[in-house]
Amino acid sequence: xxxxxxxxxxxxxxxxxxxxxxxxxxxxxxxxxxxxxxxxxxxxxxxxxxxxxxxxxxxxxxxxxxxxxxxxxxxxxxxxxxxxxxxxxxxxxxxxxxxxxxxxxxxxxxxxxxxxxxxxxxxxxxxxxxxxxxxxxxxxxxxxxxxxxxxxxxxxxxxxxxxxxxxxxxxxxxxxxxxxxx
Numbered sequence: 179x180x181x182x183x184x185x186x187x188x189x190x191x192x193x194x195x196x197x198x199x200x201x202x203x204x205x206x207x208x209x210x211x212x213x214x215x216x217x218x219x220x221x222x223x224x225x226x227x228x229x230x231x232x233x234x235x236x237x238x239x240x241x242x243x244x245x246x247x248x249x250x251x252x253x254x255x256x257x258x259x260x261x262x263x264x265x266x267x268x269x270x271x272x273x274x275x276x277x278x279x280x281x282x283x284x285x286x287x288x289x290x291x292x293x294x295x296x297x298x299x300x301x302x303x304x305x306x307x308x309x310x311x312x313x314x315x316x317x318x319x320x321x322x323x324x325x326x327x328x329x330x331x332x333x334x335x336x337x338x339x340x341x342x343x344x345x346x347x348x349x350x351x352x353x354x355x356x357x358x359x360x
Contacts, residue, residue, distance in 0.1 A: 187244035194301045197294060199247040199259065202239055206248050209255035209286070210240040218287045222323040224344065245306065249285070249298045257285035259298050261306040261315060278314045278352070279306060290325070296332050303333065307355035314354045321347045 188201035202210075213219055214236070215229040241248065245262035248255050261281045281302065285295055303315060317335050319326035327349065335351030342348065 189305065192247070192301050192305055194297050196251060197298055197301070198250040199298060199301055199305075200250060202241040202246065202248050204239045206255045207236060207238065207240055209248075210258075211236055213258065213284050213286060216287065219284055222320045222326070222346075245279075245302075247298070247302055249294065251289065251294065256289035256294060257283060257298065259283040259302045261302045263310075263313075278316050279310070280316050280318070281353075282317075295325075295329050299329065299333055303353060303355075312355065314352050317351045317353070319349050321349045 191198050191200040193199075211229065211232045214227045214232050217226045220226045241258060241260075243260075243262070246260040247258065249257040249259060259281065260283070261279055263279050281299060283295060283299055289295075306313070306315065316338070317330050317333075319330065321327060321340065330349070330351045333353060335353045338350045338352050340347055340349055
């Protein structure tokens, strides 16, 4: 199975029209804690984590793993996006060989409704398609999360299935990188 080579991370920052996607730095810790403790951010994610626990448990430089980007606007972190290979033991694989990756993202509420999620996720998907060619990416969200459902459609994810988990209807979509004709 193809994996991201350790040498491919961290990558140089990715610049979009308005954003910078980069590896996490120690200065991002307060924004990580804000993201993880926000009830608004975690409405569809099982609820926020207690801020005091996060203050104790979040590492000095959080989110340091291949495929995990901090999203920066005007020098400040506004969210994160991660595209990474899924664990082969995880249930719900699209392909029997568990070859797909998964995208996940979190944005601070002040960044919602401005198109930043679409811009950042598209850049992360492009990066992943270049780093690991031909690997499909899945996205999970609750069907009740209208913003996430809209983003999935905008990014080109196609529904694979719906199921009930955590007492709510979940949606699974798949994105396949477009390979130019030879």
